[in-house]
Amino acid sequence: MGSQTEGVNKVESNNGIKVVVTGACGKVGREMVKAVVDAPDMELVGAVDRLRLREDIGEVLGLGKQQVLVTDSLEEVLVRKPDVIIDFTNARAAFQHITTAVKHGVSVVSGSTGLSNQELEQIYMLCEKNQIGAVIAPNFALGAVLMFRLSQEVAKWFDQAEIIELHNDRKLDAPSGTALRTASLIQEQWKNIDRSEDSLNTSNVAARGDQAHGLSIHSVRLPGLVAHQEVIFGGFGQTLTIRHDSFTRESFVPGVMLSVRKVKSLKGVVFGLENLIF
Structure with missing residues (x-):
């Protein structure tokens, strides 16, 4: 893991892939935040959750200040022009997060499960219409x-x-x-x-x-x-x-990081990590 100041410096330097994590205080979301902060080619620009509102996500997770406050509004962090959102929430929240992100031109990497076939079809059509990439996978390990x-x-x-x-x-x-x-x-x-x-x-x-x-x-x-x-x-x-x-939930990190680095080059939905790497 990098030093506590690295994440702050990356946000301030405005370089790399700008990432928002939804479900940032959850068991998987926490690992995603840590991975983004530690990645030299990524910047954490948003943390969305219903818990620990208005607290610095870095301090919540023991990473030191990241200058990113937890919010329950994805729209609030979209003004920071993220490149990708990483979503690990529940089916209801995930559908809202994914569709909102795509409508704003933001690519999506989601490991949330429980989406209905109808919801998935809507996401497929929305991504195709907006020519935005998304990787949705039931398992990123x-x-x-x-x-x-x-x-x-x-x-x-x-x-x-x-x-x-x-x-x-x-x-x-x-x-x-x-x-x-x-x-x-x-x-x-x-x-x-x-x-x-x-x-x-x-x-x-x-x-x-x-x-x-x-x-x-x-x-x-x-x-x-x-x-x-x-x-x-x-x-x-x-x-x-x-x-x-x-x-441990760290097992999902390599697959998610791979997807974040590739998703911007996609136009439409890739369902299943196997279809991205094989």
Whole structure:
């Protein structure tokens, strides 16, 4: 982490990618603020949250003064002409933040989950209309993206699978966006193979989990967890398990920073970090 004065100097020098973080006081948002402050090619120009209003975000997070006060109004910080907003909030707030930013010509990197298909469609159309880039991903951990990729490869050979996803007890949506994305990608592969009769039978028993894209998804919510997922494939006399664990929210930082650096070159929405790096 850089010195406490580096963030202040970067804001004052007006160089680099100007970034606003929404959900800045949240568990993930805090890590994003720290990462932006520490990045030599970025400037933190805004922090949006409903907590710690009018306090300096640097002092809130123990980074020293950043000359950026927490506000609950995205419009208030848009006057600083940011290049990108990083959004880690909830579905309702995220939709408002994303659409507001795009209408003002600001690119978006969002890891908020729970957006409806209708909301996503509106965001797609708005970005296309305004020719503004956005990266929306259910998971920015590079290991999770590799889990997606590996699951797609395994699905070519195994036609039955289930997903167990585990998150902290404060996560509102279930199944998780990561699990739904994994199921969708597996299903894309299954469309290209002849699946057995048994693999096509799904259960409507509640104890067998939620059904999405032809897979059973089991959601666990407990304190002490961050973000974890197992994809279990079954075949004749064997199983194959792919597991990813995020033990801290720092695991999302590299993927988000990569997206922030690339999003200004995009015109429209890229959904899923895998579509940005592969």
